[in-house]
Amino acid sequence: MAKDPKIFSICNSKGGVGKSVVTMMVAVAVAEQKNKKVLVIDCDSQASVLAMYEQEAEYYPDDTPLIDVEALSPRRVNTFLKRFGSDYDVIFIDIPRMTDKKADNPTVMLLYNCDGILVPVIGSGVDAIATQEFMEILEECKTFKAEMKEDLICHGFINRRNLRKSNAETETELKQAGLKMFSNSLSDLRIFTTPSVFSSPLSTAEGNRRFEPFFKEFCRKFKI
Numbered sequence: 001m002a003k004d005p006k007i008f009s010i011c012n013s014k015g016g017v018g019k020s021v022v023t024m025m026v027a028v029a030v031a032e033q034k035n036k037k038v039l040v041i042d043c044d045s046q047a048s049v050l051a052m053y054e055q056e057a058e059y060y061p062d063d064t065p066l067i068d069v070e071a072l073s074p075r076r077v078n079t080f081l082k083r084f085g086s087d088y089d090v091i092f093i094d095i096p097r098m099t100d101k102k103a104d105n106p107t108v109m110l111l112y113n114c115d116g117i118l119v120p121v122i123g124s125g126v127d128a129i130a131t132q133e134f135m136e137i138l139e140e141c142k143t144f145k146a147e148m149k150e151d152l153i154c155h156g157f158i159n160r161r162n163l164r165k166s167n168a169e170t171e172t173e174l175k176q177a178g179l180k181m182f183s184n185s186l187s188d189l190r191i192f193t194t195p196s197v198f199s200s201p202l203s204t205a206e207g208n209r210r211f212e213p214f215f216k217e218f219c220r221k222f223k224i
């Protein structure tokens, strides 16, 4: 019988923190390194993951991408998962930014499908506050999953470490608020400016040195 896929989201309520780009890089690395069938569901109406994917696919029409990408509105995700979820080993859901918990309820509900959530955080006071608000959503999600006797693994990590001076304060604040933080962070990587669906980020020297430790921690903490 087909197994349920593991479902993850790399998300925060804020935009511009690296949700889409880190999702792409991790998804491609999981497909390549762990030999898994991976799908990214792009729920952002700006469809940035799909755009990256299609743009690249046009250049390499004869190559097979390492991952699949499907753009869906948040309301259509559950039906899609029921019909096609078991075709995949691992599914990442890329969510849009949220402006308000109530108005964005269909987006919040997407997280209820997840086995694991990784929260990218930019090291600044504003981001620390926004992330703590997002943690309230995570708590509700955890409670729901617990009632269903399901686990939800949640962690955070500092993205673009080199850009900000207040990473340590942000990290301490979030840890105190109860978010477990990765020991690895990500600095600005050149490979992230042109994510590829045809080659693993780990196959470059930069990816090998600066992305792999983070990726390994991801696989360990989220049991892939």
Ligand SMILES: Nc1ncnc2c1ncn2[C@@H]1O[C@H](COP(=O)(O)OP(=O)(O)O)[C@@H](O)[C@H]1O
Binding pocket: 014, 015, 016, 017, 018, 019, 020, 021, 022, 048, 159, 160, 186, 187, 188, 189, 190, 192, 193
């Ligand atoms: N670690 C990183 N290294 C380099 N560029 C990054 C990194 N994280 C995010 N970016 C860049 O920041 C911008 C916003 O990232 P994106 O993934 O679109 O954010 P979100 O999906 O959270 O709105 C993009 O131009 C992306 O390439």
Ligand SMILES: [Mg+2]
Binding pocket: 019, 020, 021, 044, 048, 094, 095, 096
């Ligand atoms: Mg995005």
